[in-house]
Amino acid sequence: xxxxxxxxxxxxxxxxxxxxxxxxxxxxxxxxxxxxxxxxxxxxxxxxxxxxxxxxxxxxxxxxxxxxxxxxxxxxxxxxxxxxxxxxxxxxxxxxxxxxxxxxxxxxxxxxxxxxxxxxxxxxxxxxxxxxxxxxxxxxxxxxxxxxxxx
Amino acid sequence: xxxxxxxxxxxxxxxxxxxxxxxxxxxxxxxxxxxxxxxxxxxxxxxxxxxxxxxxxxxxxxxxxxxxxxxxxxxxxxxxxxxxxxxxxxxxxxxxxxxxxxxxxxxxxxxxxxxxxxxxxxxxxxxxxxxxxxxxxxxxxxxxxxxxxxxxxxxxxxxxxxxxxxxxxxxxxxxxxxxxxxxxxxxxxxxxxxxxxxxxxxxxxxxxxxxxxxxxxxxxxxxxxxxxxxxxxxxxxxxxxxxxxxxxxxxxxxxxxxxxxxxxxxxxxxxxxxxxxxxxxxxxxxxxxxxxxxxxxxxxxxxxxxxxxxxxxxxxxxxxxxxxxxxxxxxxxxxxxxxxxxxxxxxxxxxxxxxxxxxxxxxxxxxxxxxxxxxxxxxxxxxxxxxxxxxxxxxxxxxxxxxxxxxxxxxxxxxxxxxxxxxxxxxxxxxxxxxxxxxxxxxxxxxxxxxxxxxxxxxxxxxxxxxxxxxxxxxxxxxxxxxxxxxxxxxxxxxxxxxxxxxxxxxxxxxxxxxxxxxxxxxxxxxxxxxxxxxxxxxxxxxxxxxxxxxxxxxxxxxxxxxxxxxxxxxxxxxxxxxxxxxxxxxxxxxxxxxxxxxxxxxxxxxxxxxxxxxxxxxxxxxxxxxxxxxxxxxxxxxxxxxxxxxxxxxxxxxxxxxxxxxxxxxxxxxxxxxxxxxxxxxxxxxxxxxxxxxxxxxxxxxxxxxxxxxxxxxxxxxxxxxxxxxxxxxxxxxxxxxxxxxxxxxxxxxxxxxxxxxxxxxxxxxxxx
Numbered sequence: 001x002x003x004x005x006x007x008x009x010x011x012x013x014x015x016x017x018x019x020x021x022x023x024x025x026x027x028x029x030x031x032x033x034x035x036x037x038x039x040x041x042x043x044x045x046x047x048x049x050x051x052x053x054x055x056x057x058x059x060x061x062x063x064x065x066x067x068x069x070x071x072x073x074x075x076x077x078x079x080x081x082x083x084x085x086x087x088x089x090x091x092x093x094x095x096x097x098x099x100x101x102x103x104x105x106x107x108x109x110x111x112x113x114x115x116x117x118x119x120x121x122x123x124x125x126x127x128x129x130x131x132x133x134x135x136x137x138x139x140x141x142x143x144x145x146x147x148x149x150x151x
Numbered sequence: 152x153x154x155x156x157x158x159x160x161x162x163x164x165x166x167x168x169x170x171x172x173x174x175x176x177x178x179x180x181x182x183x184x185x186x187x188x189x190x191x192x193x194x195x196x197x198x199x200x201x202x203x204x205x206x207x208x209x210x211x212x213x214x215x216x217x218x219x220x221x222x223x224x225x226x227x228x229x230x231x232x233x234x235x236x237x238x239x240x241x242x243x244x245x246x247x248x249x250x251x252x253x254x255x256x257x258x259x260x261x262x263x264x265x266x267x268x269x270x271x272x273x274x275x276x277x278x279x280x281x282x283x284x285x286x287x288x289x290x291x292x293x294x295x296x297x298x299x300x301x302x303x304x305x306x307x308x309x310x311x312x313x314x315x316x317x318x319x320x321x322x323x324x325x326x327x328x329x330x331x332x333x334x335x336x337x338x339x340x341x342x343x344x345x346x347x348x349x350x351x352x353x354x355x356x357x358x359x360x361x362x363x364x365x366x367x368x369x370x371x372x373x374x375x376x377x378x379x380x381x382x383x384x385x386x387x388x389x390x391x392x393x394x395x396x397x398x399x400x401x402x403x404x405x406x407x408x409x410x411x412x413x414x415x416x417x418x419x420x421x422x423x424x425x426x427x428x429x430x431x432x433x434x435x436x437x438x439x440x441x442x443x444x445x446x447x448x449x450x451x452x453x454x455x456x457x458x459x460x461x462x463x464x465x466x467x468x469x470x471x472x473x474x475x476x477x478x479x480x481x482x483x484x485x486x487x488x489x490x491x492x493x494x495x496x497x498x499x500x501x502x503x504x505x506x507x508x509x510x511x512x513x514x515x516x517x518x519x520x521x522x523x524x525x526x527x528x529x530x531x532x533x534x535x536x537x538x539x540x541x542x543x544x545x546x547x548x549x550x551x552x553x554x555x556x557x558x559x560x561x562x563x564x565x566x567x568x569x570x571x572x573x574x575x576x577x578x579x580x581x582x583x584x585x586x587x588x589x590x591x592x593x594x595x596x597x598x599x600x601x602x603x604x605x606x607x608x609x610x611x612x613x614x615x616x617x618x619x620x621x622x623x624x625x626x627x628x629x630x631x632x633x634x635x636x637x638x639x640x641x642x643x644x645x646x647x648x649x650x651x652x653x654x655x656x657x658x659x660x661x662x663x664x665x666x667x668x669x670x671x672x673x674x675x676x677x678x679x680x681x682x683x684x685x686x687x688x689x690x691x692x693x694x695x696x697x698x699x700x701x702x703x704x705x706x707x708x709x710x711x712x713x714x715x716x717x718x719x720x721x722x723x724x725x726x727x728x729x730x731x732x733x734x735x736x737x738x739x740x741x742x743x744x745x746x747x748x749x750x751x752x753x754x755x756x757x758x759x760x761x762x763x764x765x766x767x768x769x770x771x772x773x774x775x776x777x778x779x780x781x782x783x784x785x786x787x788x789x790x791x792x793x794x795x796x797x798x799x800x801x802x803x804x805x806x807x808x809x810x811x812x813x814x815x816x817x818x819x820x821x822x823x824x825x826x827x828x829x830x831x832x833x834x835x836x837x838x839x840x841x842x843x844x845x846x847x848x849x850x851x852x853x854x855x856x857x858x859x860x861x862x863x864x865x866x867x868x869x870x871x872x873x874x875x876x877x878x879x880x881x882x883x884x885x886x887x888x889x890x891x892x893x894x895x896x897x898x899x900x901x902x903x904x905x906x907x908x909x910x911x912x913x914x915x916x917x918x919x920x921x
Binding site for chain 1: 685686687688689691692693694695696697698700704707708711716721766770801876879880883884
């Protein structure tokens, strides 16, 4: 496994939930500061929705990384039996981690079962949101051009 | 530390009663001790009109108190005694002014609530409360105590205080003789025994009653409360009144630990095991000990009766018992299908016998005898303490005696390992303080103060529960029946073989080194360490890869397909202490230290340190913080939990051995040796016998202050290579919200680090027999 990739994922798993939470708080603060609620333009709304589902995907992915035992340093979920070579069956996307034992058996999946479906659903949602951002933006630009032409 | 209020109480009681006949003055030093409680008790007796003063708060004092001391009492000296008692117990009673005002009432009230008497102080301070006030019993959790135990103590006090013979138990969170007695009283009361019939002793009526009260999953009520309380006192489960699956699982664990049938139910055998040191003495045992020579006929009797291990005496001195092993007897024992348990008991019936010098002499003589019989290196010899040693005896005599034994065995090259025979407390204390390998518990002596109020020691191997005669005719023999813990010392099954405890490990490393050399791609020393490391998947996970890189998987495959698996060992018995050493931890620590830059000074923290002692210290730090409610002082926590041979914990003696051995071995390898030769020299030619000294001097400069400074440095290092794994290691034992070392008050962290340094130094001194 690439050392650089592992470092990047460690950093991601450490900071993604924090950043997501910070973005949520910032959004709530700004919404609260607006005395009069003005609905955002559609393209902005879809952008915010895309960021929200990406944050959700990142948070669930981080949960998968930590609960899947990828970075356990003081204990091992595979301590029951002697490990095979290699000792783990790992993948970063989809997230997967299982122990391989010397006796030829493999442990159950360590990553919680809800993680990958949730992450992929959120990623698909984000892709749809991005498409809608583009579609809305094009419509808004065309609308503004038409308005200029009327004037 | 001088407490001004305690000092005031001492001065007042001495000044007031100093001239009364029979009164004994207490030292005026501002420290709470039994002496001041005794003086206050005698002052109380004088106020009550008792002329024959005694330090004992006995029946006469209780009777003289009648219904108790009314809050409105006009006797100001009585109130001053109460106020003094409050101060000595740490409750603020205002001033010692004889006024039973709101502050004094509040102090007494607080103590009563702490003791579980939730109604608090009414119009009268009862005799039982007065007795509690003038005792050294604590009603807050003391160091080493637990909230669970305290809750039970409070519950017992609250529920049974109105029974005639039930007095207020301490609520300090510690299981003790008094608490065990209170527990049996509670059982007797629930069985319907009247005052006077209930005695607090585990007699036939109590046993018969308990046979009718098996508790199991789904049950609820007071019997479940009592049973779960007894479980908690023995270190299992939590205090509940409904028997759930968690309690059933805890019961199963306790039964397995105690070698009972693992039913998960609170049957009579389990009740008995929880309440008295014999447990049910009629249960079968697979070991025994005796002073009789084992003849072929006796051997046949014992085997036929289900015994597989027999304890015999190595030597004797000045006795006519003729209990020593006879020439050829060991062969007879082996031929009968039995193993031997070697015991050393020259004399052990009184405290005065046990001195450091005597321990040294006994160890040397026992070793000479054991060598004469041909016992193999690494055999555990049980040194006996055959009387009811009190805690004071243990501190003053027994532990020094065992230090003498350690020194005596060390002087002869540490060929044998010491075990301990004695009460539960003797075994636990000797194990904790001198690292006895296994405990042989004299459980048959149920009334021993060292057996009451103490759970079975974690390292118990044998528990002596009954004297009986088995067989008939030439095969008849009187024995002490012992329950054997099958996960521990199997006894000796052969003699005169020139093997060393770590032989398997040394041969394994040698084979690996040959394979690594043949493989030929990279440094064979490194390959051997990597192979050892990968024996536990933990050390080749992503975190460890980030820390010290991956292992050479091609070499692992090569070695496994060329015979490495056939000689593979994952644990071996340490030749010094006899405990099991984890090969993978040794390999990971060695691998880390071999690859890491070597420290340039004592306080220079490296990744190698993190993989070895530093990482263990970090998890231990997290463990301390998780237990900080019971252990405010990090120093005390280190003294009680660090580098112990038995019990749980994240930094046990075996971990420290692995850290020290890996450091010493790597140092020699870096000095030019090959790992195979270095390991061979280290484990077969005595290198291990000074392992802590080498480690202590090499890494910490040979002083506890140096070790403390190094600990401080690694716990505060801002180098991300240290601080990131430190975060994970500390949180793994302390939890996500652990207070990190950099935000802990400096003096508290320094205290913890000083504890680490002093424990290391103590290990060095123990190893050298000083």
